[in-house]
Amino acid sequence: MLKKNDIRIRDPFILSDRDSNTYYLYGTTDENVWNGPATGFDAYKSSDLKNWEGPYQVFRPDAGFWADQHFWAPEVFYHSDQYYMFASFKADGKCRGTQILISDNPLGPFQPLTEEPVTPRDWECLDGTLFIDEHKNPWLIFCHEWLQVHDGEICAVRLASDFKTAIGDPIVLIKASDAEWTIPVRGETEYVTDGPFLHRIQSGILLMLWSSRSARGYAVGIARSLTGTIDGPWIHEEQPLMDEDGGHGMLFKTFKNELMLTIHTPNQTPNERPVFLLVEEQNGKLVVII
Template sequence: MIKNKDIQIRDPFVFTDVNSGKYYLFGSTDKNIWGKGVGFDYYVGKDLEHWEGPFQAFRPNERFFSEDNFWAPEVHEYQGKYYMFATFMSKQSRIRGTAILVADKLTGPYQPHSNGPVTPNDWQCLDGTLYVDQDGIPWMIFCHEWVQVGDGEICAIQLANDLKESVGEPQKLFNASNAPWPTSFQHERFPNQKNYVTDGPYIYQTNDNDLLLLWASFVDNVYAQGIARSLTGKITGPWEHEKIPIYQQDGGHGMIFKTFEGKSILTLHAPNKTPNERPIFIDIVEQDGKLIVQK
């Protein structure tokens, strides 16, 4: 068994599997996370502290379109199969985007499903996540990166029902600077403007059916986890931002899942420094329509 303190992982994603009564922890697991990609691993446990693994979830073959920047895998059950949304950098174009993999079992092995990224071909993108709306229409929420646009964006694009490709044009939900809490930084690529990061969007529906969007950015160069709320209950918004982050101790790229006992848990990685990043699990409750961290 291995404990959380011994697991180097970024962008943790937990799948609560009622069939096995176990939690499956996926994430960016390459030791050299900023370089050549090995693939994605997962861990299996019953108490969110002790895990078995790592086990292989995905390994690319020589024909795969990417060989580095394997980031932020999420696994979603959809129409009887398991789909992994993950970020990859193209060998040819050197553009990052989210592609979709598929498996018959939660444990994989995952194989390419989409024909490369389903994000726009000329956009630098990352961190795609699945959301199926009240009409059963699948959407992908993703980041249009600050490295291309300066003021990072969170966008949504409709997917085909088989999740093989996107449909129509992406819609911008908001810029990072629309929220009151992120702070800007200067960069030589955009020397005459303020730059803001958007990372790790994840959709969460409250007990009152409010639609929330978790996403990460920086406060004075410290990684932080924020929350936005759709004023219409629809993925297209408009979105209203919480005034302060729910977590700002150099951790982020979070998601929320339910335990087998019905508790809500926020998981994210902290600190945001390689190779020290570890999975963090935080109890949260809904209070007056907001998510509150349990001390």
């Protein structure tokens, strides 16, 4: 058995399977996440978030797969009796994109749903996540990367019901510099967005967790939709939810029905570890308790 401090992982994501009383932990797991050839994605499983089994090889590309580097931030969702993985991939001469993979098992093996990413092929994109709206329509929420647009954006595009294609053009939900707490990562006008995750609180308010750089380092902020719908408008909370060199957050419910936040911290390779923090809703806002 492993403890969470034994698991080196970036961009942690938890899938809770209540039928089997099992938590599945996914994330960026390659030894060299920034340079060199990519290997794939590994996952871990646990019944208590303390003792973990693994790693399990959940994705390894076949010889014809288009990408060979920067295999980042896999997220796995159970939808229509299948498991779908949303993950970022990159190759020389090709833009980074979010590709969707599919499996009938949470531990894979996952196979690409299509030959190409679902994000625009001339956009540098990353950190795609799934959102199902009030009409049961699926949406891809993703980052349009600061390396291309300078002021990083988080965008949304409708997905076809089979997740194979995008419907229409992406819309911009937020820009990183719009938040009061962000600072540039380079120069005076270059701001990062990464790790979007949408969550509707008990009052019906739709929140978006996302990460950027604050004066204290890597941080998780929150934006909220004034309409409760994906197209907003979105406003930023003045202060980040977490501001202690940890980020790329997502929320999940434990089997005790507790709301938990997971992030990786610190944000320095190779020391990243998953962290699980209890969160409560207080007066329409999220507050980290532990």
